[in-house]
Amino acid sequence: MLQKVALVGAGTLLGGGAVALYFRSQQQQARPASAVLSVPHSSAPSGAAVPLPHTLVTPAGRTFLSPRHAELLKYGLPNATQLQLKQNYVSLIDFRLREPLWVLEHLTKENVRGDADRANVGFTQDNDVPKPYRASNDDYAKSGYSRGHMAPASNNKTSIDAMRESFLLSSNIVPQDLDNNMFYWNRMERWVRQLVTKKGFDAVHIMSGPLFLPSRLSADGPVIDAANSTDVVPHSSTPAGASYQGTAILAPPPADVFTPPPSAPSSRQSTMIAGKPFGFVSYKTIGDSHVAVPTHLFKAVLAEKSNGDGKPPTTFFAAFIVPNTPVADHLPLKAFQVPRETLERYAGFQVYDRAFQMLPVMDLCAVQDPAAKNSREGATMCQLENATEFKLFTMERDLGKARSRDQLEKMYGQIQALAVKEGVAVPEAAKATYEAKSRQL
């Protein structure tokens, strides 16, 4: 009798079949939609009056609606976000951006280990995201941007399912500059893992995501990136395959609605409105589904050091904002550190606010690292792994693919030469693969 019928957001209702889709995902115990209206089943005979919802179910719990609010929400709650509770991360998908606003992780020494391999796992679309807002591999293909993990694949080796979940486009992936992704961001991810594997922290909470930062209008012209926005132009024709039910109201509006007349000459030259400077947010989109390309990426870490049973841990925090462009190897991590308040202002959401309410939190980048290798006065916990160490890492991987003893010796020789040149030891891992491979050949 109180069996529920669900109404999902107005946007998805337009797509048609949304109710059926919700039923299917209910049966599969799939992702919880971020908010769902429910109405009594008995009052929904087909063709009859639209039943009023009586409750609003959110991840935080169930809210009973007043008659007035039930009327306001009669035709659906226009959902804009979807919470994703995965095995190994939690994220909030923003339908408008076609990507997560933030992704949360929790790393310990134990859960960064595992056998799951990223080989044979590919990027896949999130089928529980409504079609119009769902990013696809096609959107990324030949876009100039790579599919960048927020929760990295290598933080998800505990199981193959966790590994697969990390490759879901809408839940965990944003368009990222390839060079940035492979080098600087990659090194940042390795640094975070090392906080628990090498630097003695018991656990690390991580929050990562895209940012869309405002820039100022330059005095001599319009804003930089809006220039190449050929796709701001009109949906002048009906997209193929779109079904506009009730065409009279929903037919595409005239093109000039989307292309406003040029602004007055005076305001074009001005960088001020009413005497105050203004910001201008612009970002590219890629693909037919318009996946938003962030101008910047952020990563915030809250590192915990245990004080024993029952006592609260000592906590350390640092946040970083990095441009979504190639970043020079030599730049220190500290160069990108920002105060928590700055990140919160740009991001539009709070960052580990409960920790700061409950506990004293220290600046992670002000803590000296006792085990710092180059402990020339004061290496802090925010020292990135050297670019050389990273190079050695890739050379070691190639070592495992050597086909002949000659080739193996030559490659290992190169590794030793580089190590000597840079004044570092040959990595243990390289020695190990050399010996293993040596026996094999």
Added chain:
DNA sequence: CGGTCCCAACGT
């Protein structure tokens, strides 16, 4: 470690 691209196998 982080990716791209291409082709063969597969299911419609």
Added chain:
DNA sequence: ACGTTGGGACCG
């Protein structure tokens, strides 16, 4: 005959 999927070769 077609679009999707997965494995392998390749790159920094």
